[in-house]
Amino acid sequence: MQSDSVYLQRLSWPVWQKHGITVDVLRLDRLDELISGNKAFKLQPWSPPNTPQRPLLSFGGAWSNHLHALAAAGQRWGVSTWGIVRGEPPATAHAAIQDLERMGMQLMFIDRETYRRREEPAFRLSLQAQIGEFELIPEGGNCPASILACQQIWSFIPDQEKWDVLVCAMGTGATLAGLISGRGSRKTQLLGISSLKISTPELEVMVRLALARAGQSDPGGWQVQPSTLRYGALNGHLASLFQRSEALGLPLDPIYTLRALDGLLHRVLAGELPVGSKVLLLHTGGLQGVRGQRARIECLSPAFQGPMPL
Template sequence: MLTKKLTIPLQRIEHPLFKAKGLTLDSLRIDKTDPLISGNKWFKLKYNFIEAKQQKHHTLVSFGGAYSNHLHALAGAAKAENLNVIGIIRGEAHSPLNPTLSDVTALGMKLYYIDRKTYRNKHLTEELEKIRQMIIKDDPFSMGQQAGKFYLVPEGGTNQLAVQGASEIAAFIPDQTDFVCLPCGTGGTFAGMLYGLMQKKATSSLTLLGFPAMKGGQFLEAVIKDLLSQQVQADNTLNNIPNNTTNNNTIAWQLLYDWSFGGFAKMNKDLALFIQDFELNYPLELDPIYTAKMMYAIVSLAEMDFFPQGSRIIAVHTGGLQGRRGMIERIQTHF
């Protein structure tokens, strides 16, 4: 399933501002990869599933919040690949389940809830062991001694294998592109896109712009550099680790922090009105957590003449539309 050949459309956004400024804006619709395994999650999970199968694992475990796009895609992929899957959820259980958790349980995901303090420390060896013992004790898939043997996928799916997968998105970026715009969560997709554009030998005039969805996302620069370094080391065809400069082997890149709207999954009236107006005028749904913030930022940058006249801009739609269901009421409260 995750290895099928993809056809990803480009959608022209005929925004009058861009026409007036002499700019071209297209959306790369990677949200169209699959109804369940949507957007960047398809690419981030691809090689993790290959690795899990090579290691002969039958169960995958990962982490997320109650509206996690990652867990939603993971459950869909596990169902398609006939693997068991467990989701460790941040916070307390609630009944009835929200639409996201209802979906993942219907797909066969077993849910466990842990308090927020434990969740913050889930990377620690002792906390991971507690989680493993919890799963062994419950034995949700009746695997006996094998209940504690599982393949662990990081929160958000970001690891070196995810970077490898996300690098394949670059193949769908047209030649003669000046700016590629990408929303950022954990930094894995951005690092992968950057690496993929390097491999593709994109033109030296191309710049990759990232828009962190959380407040205080400056830490992502170090994360991206580290992920990229790991990927470069894993592939000896490249020897230089890129930074914010452009040379023969690198792509210029920049993270822009002014459009988090107060933090991850935060919403204000300006963003709510923007989503409503944009979707009335263009046949493109926006995910309020990621793509809406990015698109708002792109329009704002065009108003400020950030993009030189004649620039071709590609905005990557990374999916996450299932998460809209948890935000619709919040959007409507601003009207």
């Protein structure tokens, strides 16, 4: 990891000033070109010298940031990788699939019904029968080793005592669980903003399960917030926010970090952050995924009529 390439970026938008808060972004995406953001931590348990001899296998969608980073890690660490991909193979391989193949990842596309059974022992056995022994990394790296590795994110945060709220994009909740369990006695409150449009109690259960699976107790001091849009969906507001951030030198990915920023914006507009709050938003990487959504962003953004409350 290139820790000296991580930096803080101040988001000097009038909306924050109007509500009396400051927002900085911790550019963890700069940790590495390919194994960036939270992936640098989540995949660390398999990095040399702990890289196993047998292939690393994991799951994800065709545009999965996790599979992309795993393929890059496998190529760099000299271990073969398998990506079990949700859904039919696209008629022509898009940029992400091309990347995975170029980095040497072997792909197996499975229908959504079978994908839902990916955690079942019978499915694992059928995979073994087809491809031999492998080291399984659960979808999104949501396993104890990755969660514990995410505790180390704290050591990349400058001015540890300064932050009132730490905002983190959430998928499986593994990264957030690592941050929660690594928080220690710091006063910083954690806010996980999900890419999923499910209920807050369901999100809370996900995080508690991740903590329990990693053998960590729940010290409290955290909240979760669902996405306002279903997973992967985009609308004019998000597309405009994406373009505004990019124009100001903050590239975000539409599935995770853009939603985290949007969720924060909603909170602030609802007056839910006390005046004087110092907010730190983690940039968890995933920028490769932008390529899959750029055309839609460019189509949706000009059609957006509403005011952009920035």
